[in-house]
Amino acid sequence: xxSVAEARARVLDQLxxxxxxxxxxxxxxxxxxxxxxxxxxxxxxxDVSAMDGFAVRAADAGLGARLEVVGNAPAGHPxxxxxxxxxxxxxxxxxxxxxxxxxxxxxEDTTADGNFITVTEAATPGRHIRRAGQDFAAGNPLIPAGRxxxxxxxxxxxxxxxxxxxxxxxxxxxxxxxxxxIALPGEPIPPGGIVSSNAHALAAFVRALGGxxxxxxxxxxxxxxxxxxxxxxxxxxxxxxTGGASVGxxxxxxxxxxxxxxxxxxxxxxxxPGKPLMHGRIGGLPVLGLPGNPVSALVCAVxxxxxxxxxxxxxxxxxxxxxxxxxxxxxxxxDHRADHLRATLxxxxxxxxxxTAFQRQDSxxxxxxxxxxxxxxxxxxxxxxxxxxxxxxxxxxSLGL
Amino acid sequence: xxSVAEARARVLDQLxxxxxxxxxxxxxxxxxxxxxxxxxxxxxxxDVSAMDGFAVRAADAGLGARLEVVGNAPAGHPxxxxxxxxxxxxxxxxxxxxxxxxxxxxxEDTTADGNFITVTEAATPGRHIRRAGQDFAAGNPLIPAGRxxxxxxxxxxxxxxxxxxxxxxxxxxxxxxxxxxIALPGEPIPPGGIVSSNAHALAAFVRALGGxxxxxxxxxxxxxxxxxxxxxxxxxxxxxxTGGASVGxxxxxxxxxxxxxxxxxxxxxxxxPGKPLMHGRIGGLPVLGLPGNPVSALVCAVxxxxxxxxxxxxxxxxxxxxxxxxxxxxxxxxDHRADHLRATLxxxxxxxxxxTAFQRQDSxxxxxxxxxxxxxxxxxxxxxxxxxxxxxxxxxxSLGL
Numbered sequence: 001x002x003s004v005a006e007a008r009a010r011v012l013d014q015l016x017x018x019x020x021x022x023x024x025x026x027x028x029x030x031x032x033x034x035x036x037x038x039x040x041x042x043x044x045x046x047d048v049s050a051m052d053g054f055a056v057r058a059a060d061a062g063l064g065a066r067l068e069v070v071g072n073a074p075a076g077h078p079x080x081x082x083x084x085x086x087x088x089x090x091x092x093x094x095x096x097x098x099x100x101x102x103x104x105x106x107x108e109d110t111t112a113d114g115n116f117i118t119v120t121e122a123a124t125p126g127r128h129i130r131r132a133g134q135d136f137a138a139g140n141p142l143i144p145a146g147r148x149x150x151x152x153x154x155x156x157x158x159x160x161x162x163x164x165x166x167x168x169x170x171x172x173x174x175x176x177x178x179x180x181x182i183a184l185p186g187e188p189i190p191p192g193g194i195v196s197s198n199a200h201a202l203a204a205f206v207r208a209l210g211g212x213x214x215x216x217x218x219x220x221x222x223x224x225x226x227x228x229x230x231x232x233x234x235x236x237x238x239x240x241x242t243g244g245a246s247v248g249x250x251x252x253x254x255x256x257x258x259x260x261x262x263x264x265x266x267x268x269x270x271x272x273p274g275k276p277l278m279h280g281r282i283g284g285l286p287v288l289g290l291p292g293n294p295v296s297a298l299v300c301a302v303x304x305x306x307x308x309x310x311x312x313x314x315x316x317x318x319x320x321x322x323x324x325x326x327x328x329x330x331x332x333x334x335d336h337r338a339d340h341l342r343a344t345l346x347x348x349x350x351x352x353x354x355x356t357a358f359q360r361q362d363s364x365x366x367x368x369x370x371x372x373x374x375x376x377x378x379x380x381x382x383x384x385x386x387x388x389x390x391x392x393x394x395x396x397x398s399l400g401l
Numbered sequence: 402x403x404s405v406a407e408a409r410a411r412v413l414d415q416l417x418x419x420x421x422x423x424x425x426x427x428x429x430x431x432x433x434x435x436x437x438x439x440x441x442x443x444x445x446x447x448d449v450s451a452m453d454g455f456a457v458r459a460a461d462a463g464l465g466a467r468l469e470v471v472g473n474a475p476a477g478h479p480x481x482x483x484x485x486x487x488x489x490x491x492x493x494x495x496x497x498x499x500x501x502x503x504x505x506x507x508x509e510d511t512t513a514d515g516n517f518i519t520v521t522e523a524a525t526p527g528r529h530i531r532r533a534g535q536d537f538a539a540g541n542p543l544i545p546a547g548r549x550x551x552x553x554x555x556x557x558x559x560x561x562x563x564x565x566x567x568x569x570x571x572x573x574x575x576x577x578x579x580x581x582x583i584a585l586p587g588e589p590i591p592p593g594g595i596v597s598s599n600a601h602a603l604a605a606f607v608r609a610l611g612g613x614x615x616x617x618x619x620x621x622x623x624x625x626x627x628x629x630x631x632x633x634x635x636x637x638x639x640x641x642x643t644g645g646a647s648v649g650x651x652x653x654x655x656x657x658x659x660x661x662x663x664x665x666x667x668x669x670x671x672x673x674p675g676k677p678l679m680h681g682r683i684g685g686l687p688v689l690g691l692p693g694n695p696v697s698a699l700v701c702a703v704x705x706x707x708x709x710x711x712x713x714x715x716x717x718x719x720x721x722x723x724x725x726x727x728x729x730x731x732x733x734x735x736d737h738r739a740d741h742l743r744a745t746l747x748x749x750x751x752x753x754x755x756x757t758a759f760q761r762q763d764s765x766x767x768x769x770x771x772x773x774x775x776x777x778x779x780x781x782x783x784x785x786x787x788x789x790x791x792x793x794x795x796x797x798x799s800l801g802l
Binding site: 026028029030044045046050073074076093094096134135136140143148149150151152153154156157158159160161163164179181182184185186187189191194195196197198200202203205207208215221292298324325347350351364365366367369370372390396397398400401 | 554561588593693748763
């Protein structure tokens with residue numbers, strides 16, 4: 001048995017980011033940039049007014065100055081002339097500052113009189129002007145490579161004049177559920193059978209993390225059926241299997257994939273739930289074999305599939321995001337396996353995140369797993385911990401997991 | 402001017418959840434349930450073995466007992482007979498417990514001898530058995546209405562035998578950017594013009610929160626063009642405009658929409674950035690008028706469009722999710738307008754979330770807005786605050802915003 005950290009490192013070892021593709025800006029939200037996004041123009045493109053007001057020569061617009069309004073320049077309609085002594089041009093927020101002017105007097109600091117204004121608060125050079133390139137100049141980096149694009153980033157890329165963006169292709173994850181006893185939801189259930197939940201949970205998991213799931217037909221407990229599943233994963237970036245990853249008489253996944261040439265890396269981890277996690281490679285196709293138990297499969301997905309998806313997506317950080325919380329109830333000492341306790345999370349009155357492990361940690365309780373706010377991480381041989389003690393937690397709900 | 406809280410309440414007033422639709426389980430991740438999801442079967446469906454081992458009659462399987470292996474029952478292949486005294490049946494994890502048996506002896510607690518086993522650790526009634534319905538019984542509620550479905554929920558709905566789920570239709574948000582000065586990214590830019598970023602940022606914002614954006618063509622600063630934009634929003638759940646919401650000479654949105662019968666609710670809020678926020682209704686179509694300034698538009702979207710999307714999506718909580726953080730740098734006293742400071746967020750060594758406002762809070766700095774981890778909320782007339790003081794923060798990055 002190897003540790004969670006070693007297993008994760010081995011899953012990530014030699015796993016490349018998915019290749020680049022070009023997507024329209026309107027489709028780029030949530031995608032991961034494959035190259036830095038540089039500004040293609042300056043913003044603002046020229047000196048512009050920050051307010052509704054009047055373009056003036058400051059030297060000429062002291063308290064009480066009377067200026068002739070010689071032009072009107074709404075945003076998008078620059079005034080083509082040059083402001084001379086004794087003149088002013090009406091501007092609006094975002095209007096280009098006309099030549100000759102070096103300040104803006106806001107509307108509230110003037111009184112109007114036909115085609116003239118009187119200044120009631122002296123102008124200061126540069127006042128109420130946004131300088132060309134104040135937000136960014138052409139060539140400035142706007143968004144680094146390896147960032148999952150937020151709504152704000154999309155706005156920034158638009159402002160930088162990018163109709164297209166280079167991103168990493170969505171990781172394609174083939175998902176192969178195995179077992180004679182499982183049936184698709186709504187289909188006839190064999191005697192003693194259950195409904196397949198892992199493949200659908202994992203497909204949603206892949207979607208939540210920006211990947212593209214390919215759900216393969218269920219493979220019966222038969223070497224050739226499992227081998228055919230691997231064949232169907234051609235073109236995927238990763239094959240994820242569920243069930244049959246240990247070496248019981250009916251755990252045929254290893255043997256079925258070995259028939260297709262899988263080089264086995266490891267298949268046992270010192271963790272709970274989910275000890276029988278398999279990792280290997282069929283030619284260029286990495287294989288992650290998750291346990292058949294739904295809770296174990298999901299916990300292993302958080303610990304190993306999430307990092308693999310992050311790496312394939314082109315993200316720099318691959319570890320599952322941990323936060324510090326305080327325990328809402330004591331925990332006993334842990335044994336030699338890393339544990340991942342399903343827990344409720346709530347914010348206390350002072351803003352502290354409180355994590356309370358469910359009393360029942362039975363790995364067959366999918367309903368409790370679905371109700372958990374997150375997983376409390378317990379290191380191998382961790383000592384008993386009192387309520388109030390700090391613990392590391394992986395939040396699940398906020399990730400859509 | 403009205404407060405942020407009053408404005409939000411008025412935006413949400415009479416805003417209904419979007420109607421229901423049916424989606425395939427495989428498409429349901431991230432959607433919001435429109436009805437509780439009840440289990441259609443029990444899980445496990447019968448008493449099953451929790452381990453690889455042997456089904457026994459406990460009274461009959463004391464230390465040293467020798468039992469005849471009369472059957473083999475892999476998961477999905479129940480043994481049809483009844484276990485008699487002196488007999489046992491080979492089971493695997495998930496195998497149905499045969500009739501007559503009341504305990505499981507795990508494989509490690511037996512020695513094999515041809516067709517017989519010897520028990521090396523006495524059986525206990527009920528041991529290593531998962532009872533029928535232990536996870537859930539038919540009819541049990543699995544997922545409440547009004548929940549945004551996680552990957553785990555999808556697995557749970559599958560296990561409960563649901564190939565389809567009733568969810569709220571994605572809120573359809575029509576987005577109308579206005580202004581003579583703006584151009585779509587990559588298209589010719591008019592003299593003194595800039596690239597339109599708001600519509601694209603808001604479309605991504607809508608997607609991030611599970612809605613369906615409809616980006617309308619840019620409306621020039623012309624009453625009829627703006628009215629035509631409102632016409633094009635037919636069938637949307639909400640029309641969002643950007644730009645021209647105040648009452649400057651070139652702020653024509655109110656007038657353009659009034660031509661189509663808009664009943665104006667309010668258009669000024671005591672907040673920064675983003676004072677000119679408009680709300681109204683054209684017949685059955687609610688209208689949210691965001692400022693033209695990109696930073697103001699995004700902050701107003703967090704404060705008002707996010708709650709509207711939550712309500713339209715059928716979620717019970719509509720307030721932007723706040724967390725408590727501590728200030729990384731002091732803040733001066735605030736004036737009479739609620740402020741929303743762009744800030745970096747980081748977790749300190751002890752797990753505390755630390756929020757540090759950018760030195761520059763210029764609402765023209767979209768690049769800084771995109772780099773912010775979140776917004777520090779400053780109440781109207783809040784006193785000066787020292788580093789280390791608690792503040793409420795809206796995290797943006799973790800929401801994909």
